[in-house]
Amino acid sequence: MTLRIAVTGWTGQVVCAMLERVPVGVEVIAIRRPELDLSVPRTIAPALRAARPDVIVNAAAYTAVDQAESEPELAMRVNGEAAGEAARAAAALGIPMIQISTDYVFDGGLDRPYREDDATGPISAYGASKLAGEQAVAAATDNHAILRTAWIYSPFGKNFVKTMLRLAEARDEVGVVADQAGSPTSALDIADAIIAIARNLTGRAEDASLRGVFHMSATGEAVWADVAESIFAERERQGGKPVRVKRIATADYPTPARRPANSRLDCGKLARAHGVRLPEWQGSLQACVARLLRDQGKDQ
Ligand SMILES: NC(=O)c1ccc[n+]([C@@H]2O[C@H](COP(=O)([O-])OP(=O)(O)OC[C@H]3O[C@@H](n4cnc5c(N)ncnc54)[C@H](OP(=O)(O)O)[C@@H]3O)[C@@H](O)[C@H]2O)c1
Helix, strand or coil: CCEEEEEECCCCHHHHHHHHHCCCCEEEEEECCCCCCCCCHHHHHHHHHHCCCCEEEECCCCCCCCHHHCCHHHHHHHHHHHHHHHHHHHHHHCCCEEEEEEHHHCCCCCCCCECCCCCCCCCCHHHHHHHHHHHHHHHHCCCEEEEEECCEECCCCCCHHHHHHHHHHHCCEEEEECCCEECCEEHHHHHHHHHHHHHHHHHCCCCHHHCEEEECCCECCEEHHHHHHHHHHHHHHCCCCCCEEEEECHHHCCCCCCCCCECCECCHHHHHHHCCCCCEHHHHHHHHHHHHHHHHHHHC
């Protein structure tokens, strides 16, 4: 029987990746505005119900981290309250709820990768709204998997990889922060993992270890400057000119929202419970850069 996964959003990186990666035996139904608008609570349950899903994945979010500092109420409505509404819809349908969350629920002060039971303490309005979303989902249904990921990039939407490739067109040197550590994570790898987790939750409904909070980022770690170097190295392998990375401090690149210095996530629990481990970041990143450059070539 086909597994029907309803996912919120349409142009988002994770949504697009799920639509691309959908395997035989799975249907991904992406639900977009205006049918489902996370800022309009009454639209949420009817739109999800109409998809007749076996699992709900809430991958849509207010993701403008800096802008959230000046629109905290909207961020809270979309990321916090709406997540609870979607989870209540899942509970009413008697199906599992998968909520995509973030390392930004932490303050980044720990000197090791974060585990699921480490104390949260968001330092931005976005982080606070995503933590509220986790809490609202957990309050609405026990049948949930909250997946905290980090540093998403993909061939879709806006992300760091695309920004670096754009800057490389015009510059020989790019300043990139070298004091924030994490794991650049491909939305395509995330999509594969979500689909595997959805299969587990529906196929082994009696297994309580599949539910709860899980960390889910690529294997290995880096600082943003390492990621930029890796992008430029792959671009050079594909025939591009060399671009240097100037390693700078976060303090030299002020932004409205503060970001955690440590975004590293310990993903052991996900591997043990779900048998899911995301690949090393370098291989997926190189594949993404190569694909973006190929697509650029086609456009010219
Ligand atoms: N990007 C990261 O580095 C990162 C890191 C950790 C966690 N996350 C989390 O991972 C998830 C996926 O992120 P992403 O990078 O794929 O996001 P994204 O590319 O920024 O896309 C955001 C999605 O949310 C949708 N959306 C925004 N406001 C909405 C509203 N009011 N009603 C309905 N849909 C709305 C957008 O819809 P439209 O298609 O209609 O515009 C879009 O599909 C999010 O939960 C995010 O918080 C992201």
